[in-house]
Amino acid sequence: MTTPPPTVLLVGATGSIGRLVAAEAVRRGFAVRALVRDPARARTLPGGVEVVVGDLTLPATVTDAVASVDAIVFTHGSTTREQDVRDIDYAGVANILDALGDRRVRIALMTAVGTTRPGVPYAAWKRRGEALVRASGNDYTIVRPGWFDYNDAGQRRIVMLQGDLHQSGTPADGVIARDEIARVLVDSLSSPDAVRKTFELSAETGEEQRDLDPVFASLAADADGSLEGALDAPAPAADEEPERFREDLTRIEGLR
Template identity: 30%
Template sequence: MILITGATGTIGSDVVRLLAASGEQVRAMVRTPAKAATLPAGVEVVRADFTDPTSLVTAAEGATTVFLLTAPGPQVARHDTAMLTAARSAGVRKVVKLSAIGTGDTSAAEVGNWHLPGEQAVRSSGLAWTVLRPSSFASNALRWADAIRAGAPVPNPTGTGAQGVIDPRDVAEVAARALTSADHDGHVHTLTGPELLSVPDMAAQLGRVLGRAIDTVDLPLERYREQLVAAGLAPAFVETAVSGARLVARGGNAVVTGDVERVLGRPARTFAAWAQDHRAAFTG
């Protein structure tokens, strides 16, 4: 039995589907069971919350492996520790943690610092472990959908800074491999796409898919901060987003690795392929 936390999110739901399709016993941990209605038939659904230790133990009972995916934020360390404590209590033997690129690098974005205590706890847990550190998701481009449908330029707070943008489906496939094979035990995989791309690069590729030019407009970081505050984001998220944009703009996340290909035996998907598969989101 493999327990998937964050089972209804972008990565977690794909991991559930992949494992279920391959015949694995899968248990999806959710806070709101109604949200699990789209998960495959035969997947066991259990209600639990990272702030409720008893519910975590119940969720982990009978599981041999846990996919540890906690929502980003300052609470990541507490939630990771709570799940690991429950997993050990329930007799779980292995954990695969979804972390973030740059974790442990003092010059990286704050999101990496959110994950560092959890990574350290995983390594010292006494369980078999794998850590996955993905770069920026291609699906972040969905934030541009309203602007693109309206014919407006895409706001760009990162200038010409480029990243190894990764298709979330590749992250899910690597996670599924790590969860079902001992080959990745004790490894940290940094997951990126096959090329470095800036926001203008992605807009150009998306434009080719849509058959029209998509412009970008530079967004000063102070204005970016103001927009995030106006959108109601908590201060910790606002500052993390702004510092992350600053890091990317100066080239601090210009990283491409071959870890996806080494794990999956094929090249990582391109952003252009992701854009083609999600074309409808930008056309209405």
């Protein structure tokens, strides 16, 4: 009997990165399912992608999307307004994890370079979304890309850094092509060396590596039981965090 290919759910599939992730995942032999709010936008996706209609912000509508999946790639994103990031980016992660319940899948979560910048409200909600993924008990990779498409044509060598130390809020923090972000997210799903790794992603002058496993392997894994990325500055104490996050965290930890 032929083993069916792994099924990967794309959250944010119709966005500029999500469409590239869909194409790369199809090319790599995954069965691809896309969660979309507007079916008309799914026309831009590659042939063969299964489309499931649902609203990421409405938990009851995403149950069908997560059914029987083996992996999830999050590339959704809204704006840099705190309310949008809280109610869409962060809530989307929480709602998908809730829908999964105690089932274990492989997760790749895209956030952004500078996620740990102090005093930046929207970034704090991205960091809290990362924390929920770490707390969920799933194997995961958290990718914090630099600035999309600010790279020169010759900047194709993929670089992964940790500690989120570049926080100018400008392309000086790192640049990367969109297709390379998609490639890293998809590669991480099948790489044991990418498990429990959190890193900032950029590119430097040089050719793109054929094999990213050695690059993943060079990174420190997030500590067992930690809500923070390896080498990140300490997060605020729990009693300093919003009640919404504390409640979500308690609930998701209870699903493990």
